[in-house]
Amino acid sequence: MNPTADVSAPLSVSFPAPLKVAVIVGSNREGRFGPVVADWLLGRFRERDDLTAEVVDTADTRLPTALSYSPPPEVTAELAKVTPKLAAADAFVVLTPEYNHSFPASLKALIDWHYEEWRAKPVAFVSYGGVSGGLRAVEQLRQVFAELHAVTVRDTVSFHNAGASFDDEGRHRDPAAPDAAAKVMLDQLAWWASALRDAKAVRPYGS
Template structure:
């Protein structure tokens, strides 16, 4: 058996009263139960990043900003694959998530990204469609399968388990596809460095 993939679950919401942690912990549970993955949950509310960027090509001058990045950047760099958990705000994804994406570049290269989105009527799918274009620019590969949670407030019980078994089945299908891409791209990066 291959070495397990290092999966980073990125929880993108930082809003007070957010449901994101419930969704992210549910997703982490699915991934952690698999023998082909180890999981690191990166909650952007617990690991905030600077919001003022240095001049292009430069690192942050402020030591406090560098410390914030040290808490997140190595974890993104070490990951073989990602699941991005995002709500939909105003037909897109939250600024906290865009900020975390933009602080990194080569860390995303030639790695697969899957999405778990949530919201009201749309289930967060408009946020995912915006994210696909962003990750393509960063040379990441987004997998087709995704989990969209419509009316998310009714999707989980008090213990954080999905109420509808179809939601768990969708998570498994997505992780199966992510694992295939994760192994294929990890092997390719090991054979030859990715040329961006």
């Protein structure tokens, strides 16, 4: 022991910065239910100190389905609204309804206009709909994100007959089960996001 050391000096302890999560609202449909589900999910983020959320809403952008390596200025302007948020994110939560056994075209356009932004990052899903709760959309999204080198977490949150599950103020009528499911999902997302962030700091993905 160093006799000259000041044992009364406080120890300096550094904690990892909170993980940045982009919460993607996948539907831009008129009269959509997505914002209700998004508000509920953001409430779950506010209960944690290891994750911070930033919303990426497909209704706020107008990305065409015709892809281009040299997009015109109007498309570049639309990309500027979302690409930096996706690039800065350590992880993603995708909120999706189910349209005709699949997910919305607005969500597919957002996904397809990006590539590097998804690579070696985890993706979790919150789905909503009628009897299926949007789960068929989630199963298709898993295949899409696998092609983009993203890691999808196992556990999801799904709202069956979603419109009847929330009151007029956007509060879930019976929150115990979805709140518990959200905790499990976000715990898994945080683990993968932390592990992948640390791994990429040592060795960039694909090198």
